[in-house]
Amino acid sequence: MILNRFIRWLGRYEGWFGGGAALCIGIGLYMGLVTSPPDYYQGEVVRIMYVHVPSAKTSLFAYLVLFIGSIWYLWKRDPVIDNMCHATAGIALFYVGTALLTGSIWAKPTWNTWWTWDPRLTSFAILFLTLVGYLMLRTFLDDKEKEATFAAILAIIGFIDLPIVYFSVEWWRTLHQPMSMSVRGISFAPEMLTPLILMSIGSSLLFSYMLMVRTQMLYLERLLEAKQGRLLSETRL
Amino acid sequence: MRLGRKTGIVFSISLIVFGLGYLAYGNFGKNLVYFVTPSEVVTFESDRYGRKIRVAGMVVQASLKVVPNTLKITFDLTDGAETIPVAFEGVPPDLFKEGTGAVVEGFWDADGVFHSHMIMAKHEEDYMPIEMKNAGMTLPTKGIIKTLQVK
Amino acid sequence: MKRFYLRWGGVLVIGVIICLFGLARYQREVSHIPIEKFLDEKPTRAVRVLGMVVGGSLNRGGAGEPIQFTLSGTGAQVPVYYQGEDPENLRELKKLVIYGRWNPEEQRIESETILGVPNYGFVSWAYLVTLIPMTLFLFNMERKVALLYIMIKEEKVYQSEESA
Amino acid sequence: MHFFNTIRWIAWKDLLSEVRNRENISSMFFFALIVIFIFSFSFSLDPRTVQEVMPGIIWVAFGFTAIIGLGKSFLAEVHNDCMEYFQMLPVPKGAIYLGKFIGNVLFMLIVETILFPLFVLFFNLDVLEKFPQFLLIFGVATVGLSALGTLFSALTVQVRAREVMFPILLLPMAVPIFIGAVEATRGVFNGDAFALYSHWIQLLVVFDVIFVIVSFWIFEFILDF
Numbered sequence: 001m002i003l004n005r006f007i008r009w010l011g012r013y014e015g016w017f018g019g020g021a022a023l024c025i026g027i028g029l030y031m032g033l034v035t036s037p038p039d040y041y042q043g044e045v046v047r048i049m050y051v052h053v054p055s056a057k058t059s060l061f062a063y064l065v066l067f068i069g070s071i072w073y074l075w076k077r078d079p080v081i082d083n084m085c086h087a088t089a090g091i092a093l094f095y096v097g098t099a100l101l102t103g104s105i106w107a108k109p110t111w112n113t114w115w116t117w118d119p120r121l122t123s124f125a126i127l128f129l130t131l132v133g134y135l136m137l138r139t140f141l142d143d144k145e146k147e148a149t150f151a152a153i154l155a156i157i158g159f160i161d162l163p164i165v166y167f168s169v170e171w172w173r174t175l176h177q178p179m180s181m182s183v184r185g186i187s188f189a190p191e192m193l194t195p196l197i198l199m200s201i202g203s204s205l206l207f208s209y210m211l212m213v214r215t216q217m218l219y220l221e222r223l224l225e226a227k228q229g230r231l232l233s234e235t236r237l
Numbered sequence: 238m239r240l241g242r243k244t245g246i247v248f249s250i251s252l253i254v255f256g257l258g259y260l261a262y263g264n265f266g267k268n269l270v271y272f273v274t275p276s277e278v279v280t281f282e283s284d285r286y287g288r289k290i291r292v293a294g295m296v297v298q299a300s301l302k303v304v305p306n307t308l309k310i311t312f313d314l315t316d317g318a319e320t321i322p323v324a325f326e327g328v329p330p331d332l333f334k335e336g337t338g339a340v341v342e343g344f345w346d347a348d349g350v351f352h353s354h355m356i357m358a359k360h361e362e363d364y365m366p367i368e369m370k371n372a373g374m375t376l377p378t379k380g381i382i383k384t385l386q387v388k
Numbered sequence: 389m390k391r392f393y394l395r396w397g398g399v400l401v402i403g404v405i406i407c408l409f410g411l412a413r414y415q416r417e418v419s420h421i422p423i424e425k426f427l428d429e430k431p432t433r434a435v436r437v438l439g440m441v442v443g444g445s446l447n448r449g450g451a452g453e454p455i456q457f458t459l460s461g462t463g464a465q466v467p468v469y470y471q472g473e474d475p476e477n478l479r480e481l482k483k484l485v486i487y488g489r490w491n492p493e494e495q496r497i498e499s500e501t502i503l504g505v506p507n508y509g510f511v512s513w514a515y516l517v518t519l520i521p522m523t524l525f526l527f528n529m530e531r532k533v534a535l536l537y538i539m540i541k542e543e544k545v546y547q548s549e550e551s552a
Numbered sequence: 553m554h555f556f557n558t559i560r561w562i563a564w565k566d567l568l569s570e571v572r573n574r575e576n577i578s579s580m581f582f583f584a585l586i587v588i589f590i591f592s593f594s595f596s597l598d599p600r601t602v603q604e605v606m607p608g609i610i611w612v613a614f615g616f617t618a619i620i621g622l623g624k625s626f627l628a629e630v631h632n633d634c635m636e637y638f639q640m641l642p643v644p645k646g647a648i649y650l651g652k653f654i655g656n657v658l659f660m661l662i663v664e665t666i667l668f669p670l671f672v673l674f675f676n677l678d679v680l681e682k683f684p685q686f687l688l689i690f691g692v693a694t695v696g697l698s699a700l701g702t703l704f705s706a707l708t709v710q711v712r713a714r715e716v717m718f719p720i721l722l723l724p725m726a727v728p729i730f731i732g733a734v735e736a737t738r739g740v741f742n743g744d745a746f747a748l749y750s751h752w753i754q755l756l757v758v759f760d761v762i763f764v765i766v767s768f769w770i771f772e773f774i775l776d777f
Binding site: 141150 | 710711712713717720723724725727731762763766774776
């Protein structure tokens with residue numbers, strides 16, 4: 001399978017992903033916190049954007065990876081892909097939580113509210129709950145193959161939420177501002193665009209790196225279980 | 238009737254895409270509201286007076302007035318077509334000012350004034366330093382008025 | 389494991405350095421004092437003072453004329469005399485940071501720059517709730533992988549009792 | 553015509569067993585009745601607040617009904633080892649799903665039509681002439697709830713903590729359905745013209761279509777053991 005080989009080839013460069021992420025995030029943080037100017041309207045608070053936007057974008061990307069991985073699993077029944085999906089869900093939950101928290105912190109000084117039931121916020125909260133349900137479902141099943149299949153099914157159904165999260169600010173009337181990078185062009189001053197892009201790249205690289213590490217971790221956990229003879233009958237490595 | 242499996246899948250996927258497209262661009266999107274606009278507020282019948290709603294609009298330039306020594310302010314809210322007066326009591330958010338977007342929560346009453354107890358500032362999606370703004374630069378945005386109207 | 393801790397030590401050092409840079413910028417360009425402290429000390433050099441514009445006190449003199457208003461803290465009030473371009477941020481009932489110096493003869497602050505509220509507290513919280521959990525999350529995962537490798541190497545392959 | 557026959561027979565079987573032992577409908581009904589009691593004790597309702605909170609109360613009650621009723625819809629099959637036989641049926645597995653789904657929609661609608669007059673009775677609502685609108689909203693929302701509920705029921709009956717997992721999976725996904733249903737019901741209560749809340753019914757229809765189609769195709773993977 002060519003994709004499996006591609007992933008194995010990518011895995012050899014794991015350290016590069018981690019190093020690249022550290023470099024991008026380091027420079028991005030320095031620029032975002034120190035050199036970038038305050039916004040004409042929001043003032044210093046605009047700096048929250050440099051953590052909020054990358055984590056929100058990465059969480060959507062992570063869910064997309066989870067969705068594709070789930071379809072792939074149902075198609076090929078490859079336990080390594082299942083491991084990858086499991087790992088992705090954990091990291092995606094982490095990123096969604098971060099985006100919700102930083103978004104809430106950003107909303108207070110700009111919109112004057114911690115939380116409101118705006119379509120973007122509501123659909124994002126649903127994404128969070130879906131991922132929590134996904135991870136809980138996995139802990140309540142003993143049979144590994146059943147666990148993988150059911151989790152994949154859940155991830156595929158939950159995917160309906162994703163286009164709604166992404167496009168809600170363009171389709172409907174929301175308190176959340178529309179997309180800043182779209183067909184209309186890029187609405188960032190260059191001094192602000194550079195740290196944002198660096199942080200976004202760093203965040204995606206970090207996601208890839210975390211995904212590699214976490215997939216390895218889950219795989220090794222299973223391997224150890226198998227080696228110790230526990231659950232040997234139910235584990236197909 | 239034997240529908241082929243592939244035909245079924247293609248048909249299903251197109252139906253789902255059509256459904257999502259309808260959510261996005263159909264008649265529906267105009268009605269799914271987090272807030273209403275001043276144009277809609279002025280058409281309210283008397284049975285909708287006093288009911289809690291949110292109205293979004295742009296604060297009209299030079300309409301903001303502070304009642305001295307109180308926390309009461311009044312201002313006008315517009316969506317380009319209609320303008321309504323708003324009476325507000327409380328501390329307005331930091332980013333609330335003339336010429337920017339605001340979402341006010343409260344009720345519309347028979348006296349033709351929107352009574353509000355909560356203001357949320359709605360900002361645009363452009364970000365630039367203050368020197369650039371003072372130099373008169375603009376970045377591409379949808380514009381507050383346009384985000385209120387949705388197609 | 390030694391290389392692992394070395395790497396994470398490096399990450400920590402870089403994080404601390406960036407924090408220090410941020411703090412230095414904050415001290416240099418953003419930090420401010422409340423009105424009460426300002427009135428106690430009455431410093432001679434220019435400082436940044438935080439306060440709210442009292443409703444109804446704003447007096448715009450017209451084009452080119454200086455602007456006068458009263459700034460209030462929790463109790464204390466102080467008149468401000470501002471000369472310069474009409475600032476966008478200056479509104480009644482708004483919290484502001486005034487950069488100016490004390491004029492002892494006129495008993496007022498004379499200012500040439502008016503800034504918005506920096507709200508740095510929100511910024512630092514947003515960064516903390518992102519970066520600290522992220523670091524811990526990744527650190528734990530990596531440590532676990534390293535430990536698992538060691539454990540798997542030491543673990544003997546299971547043999548059932550019948551075959552033994 | 554295997555496909556449609558399967559749908560019909562499975563729905564028929566569910567109805568028949570329900571008629572014989574009345575387990576499902578009675579438990580759903582009494583549970584919802586208790587919810588109504590609790591609500592009328594916990595709010596002191598004057599006519600104005602009734603209008604405000606009634607749509608929410610109705611849909612909370614119906615949501616609980618769905619959790620109780622739909623969650624068990626595959627329990628009998630698992631207990632009697634019917635899942636293997638389902639798997640062996642020489643039809644697309646979606647047909648089994650559709651049969652179950654139709655049975656569930658019928659159960660839910662029966663319970664809702666019995667419950668609604670009780671709401672009217674207990675809360676002194678003045679809505680009987682708007683019964684057709686209510687029936688339409690209940691119908692569309694129930695289709696969406698049952699579509700998700702049937703799928704998740706088939707999924708969670710094989711899970712250890714099934715009573716916990718079923719609502720945890722169902723409720724977040726069903727949020728759009730609840731939003732649409734509550735808003736449309738509120739529109740009817742307020743006596744608005746149909747055009748003022750018809751978009752919520754459109755939302756419900758769109759989600760019904762999406763949920764039914766996705767569940768129909770994905771169901772065969774659940775039976776794959």
